[in-house]
Amino acid sequence: MKILITGGAGFIGSNLAKKLIKRGHDLRILDNFSKQIHGNNQSLDSELDGVDLIIGDVRNKSVITQSLDDVNAVVHLAAETGTGQSMYQLEEYQHTNISGTLNIINHLLHNEHSVEKIIVASSRAIYGEGRYSCKKHGVIYPDERSEIEMSNGQFDHKCKLCNRNLEAEATPENARIAPLSFYGITKQVQEQIVTMYAKVLGISGYSLRYQNVYGPGQSLMNPYTGIMAIFSTLARNNQTIRIFEDGNESRDFVYIDDVIDATIKCLSPDMHGIESFNIGTGNPTSVYKVAESIINNLKKFLSGFGAIIETMKPEYHDKILAITSHLPHLIAYTIVGTATDLEDQTKHDVVRFSATGFRDFTRIASSDPIMWRDVFLNNKDAVLEMLQRFSEDLTYLQRAIRWSEGEKLEELFTKTREIRRSIIKEGQDI
Numbered sequence: 339m340k341i342l343i344t345g346g347a348g349f350i351g352s353n354l355a356k357k358l359i360k361r362g363h364d365l366r367i368l369d370n371f372s373k374q375i376h377g378n379n380q381s382l383d384s385e386l387d388g389v390d391l392i393i394g395d396v397r398n399k400s401v402i403t404q405s406l407d408d409v410n411a412v413v414h415l416a417a418e419t420g421t422g423q424s425m426y427q428l429e430e431y432q433h434t435n436i437s438g439t440l441n442i443i444n445h446l447l448h449n450e451h452s453v454e455k456i457i458v459a460s461s462r463a464i465y466g467e468g469r470y471s472c473k474k475h476g477v478i479y480p481d482e483r484s485e486i487e488m489s490n491g492q493f494d495h496k497c498k499l500c501n502r503n504l505e506a507e508a509t510p511e512n513a514r515i516a517p518l519s520f521y522g523i524t525k526q527v528q529e530q531i532v533t534m535y536a537k538v539l540g541i542s543g544y545s546l547r548y549q550n551v552y553g554p555g556q557s558l559m560n561p562y563t564g565i566m567a568i569f570s571t572l573a574r575n576n577q578t579i580r581i582f583e584d585g586n587e588s589r590d591f592v593y594i595d596d597v598i599d600a601t602i603k604c605l606s607p608d609m610h611g612i613e614s615f616n617i618g619t620g621n622p623t624s625v626y627k628v629a630e631s632i633i634n635n636l637k638k639f640l641s642g643f644g645a646i647i648e649t650m651k652p653e654y655h656d657k658i659l660a661i662t663s664h665l666p667h668l669i670a671y672t673i674v675g676t677a678t679d680l681e682d683q684t685k686h687d688v689v690r691f692s693a694t695g696f697r698d699f700t701r702i703a704s705s706d707p708i709m710w711r712d713v714f715l716n717n718k719d720a721v722l723e724m725l726q727r728f729s730e731d732l733t734y735l736q737r738a739i740r741w742s743e744g745e746k747l748e749e750l751f752t753k754t755r756e757i758r759r760s761i762i763k764e765g766q767d768i
């Protein structure tokens with residue numbers, strides 16, 4: 339059986355392709371290597387070497403014609419996938435997700451073909467907020483929470499009849515379909531197109547409503563990817579994981595291998611028909627739990643290399659880093675910047691007579707400008723607070739020098755020498 343995977347270079351597609359190859363299937367992959375997901379990389383994972391690859395776009399009808407030649411089953415995964423992004427990039431989402439799907443169906447309707455089955459990737463996003471239950475009033479499909487509720491810190495869905503907090507439930511396939519994003523609408527339309535035309539074409543059609551899929555192979559450069567990838571990238575880069583609301587909002591996180599097994603099950607010759615399936619675990623996990631387990635795993639991993647792990651509150655961490663790392667960089671950039679401003683008169687002499695103090699500052703001031711721009715902009719509050727204190731201390735020193743108050747200078751310099759000594763004593767002088 340020859341299988342076409344559209345979007346086969348992506349997270350789910352490449353994992354699916356690897357498993358199908360191991361099982362001896364003949365594959366073709368169609369993918370346009372979207373820059374948002376792949377950056378400048380235009381090649382498949384090395385485990386997929388030798389797979390029949392068409393680099394092309396599902397929006398292009400002649401690419402679809404070429405891709406469907408001699409194929410028995412299609413797994414249609416190619417899509418724009420960002421929920422938030424879809425709210426303003428309407429045309430991109432419409433063209434790739436809806437028109438791309440129509441191109442496949444249109445080809446099958448109007449041409450001889452060998453396709454017996456089509457599987458389309460749908461999403462939990464078609465359910466919007468999903469299904470909840472009230473202890474007194476049973477199943478409820480709540481509306482989106484209002485801005486007033488959110489700004490009052492009321493994040494739980496409430497029963498409109500008795501004002502009780504609602505409990506999230508696993509959402510069954512026959513639940514109300516009510517997408518809350520344009521992405522969700524395109525997924526709903528994609529699956530309706532596929533399941534309706536599968537009937538017209540007399541072939542099998544499955545729409546797989548994937549929940550939040552995680553695992554190896556997820557694009558870490560796509561800013562619209564899921565929270566697993568975003569949180570783990572932040573944690574690995576020692577950046578703060580910001581959780582909005584109260585962290586109790588829950589999702590069903592499903593591991594990639596289970597998603598692949600479910601997809602392959604639908605490809606098996608003994609599965610015939612037209613149906614939609616939820617692909618998830620059925621268990622809710624809160625966003626807070628996700629962040630916590632990523633941090634715990636990272637701690638375990640780093641401790642394995644002998645690292646000592648400290649845990650601190652985000653505000654405290656930001657303050658400490660502001661004074662120990664961010665401000666020294668800001669001062670170095672300023673001192674070297676001031677010297678550069680005097681360039682015409684001193685350019686050569688600044689370099690020729692640079693004392694070790696100035697040279698140390700130039701080393702710090704040669705750090706990555708883009709990274710430091712982002713550090714300052716993302717840690718505004720803590721940096722501005724430390725900068726204010728620093729300016730006050732600088733004014734104090736300025737006055738002491740102006741009024742020849744040597745004892746004030748000496749007192750401060752003695753204190754600071756102690757800091758240096760304790761750094762050496764702690765073995766931090768490396």
Ligand SMILES: NC(=O)c1ccc[n+]([C@@H]2O[C@H](COP(=O)([O-])OP(=O)(O)OC[C@H]3O[C@@H](n4cnc5c(N)ncnc54)[C@H](O)[C@@H]3O)[C@@H](O)[C@H]2O)c1
Nearest residue numbers: 345347348349350370371372395396416417459461548551
């Ligand atoms: N990952 C999840 O958690 C999740 C959840 C629900 C549904 N889905 C659906 O599953 C499918 C696969 O998701 P994924 O996580 O592997 O996404 P992904 O972004 O990793 O992969 C999508 C692939 O499609 C390709 N592509 C995008 N636009 C294209 C176009 N116009 N023509 C050809 N190729 C194009 C991209 O280059 C990429 O390789 C998508 O349809 C997505 O909506 C994924």
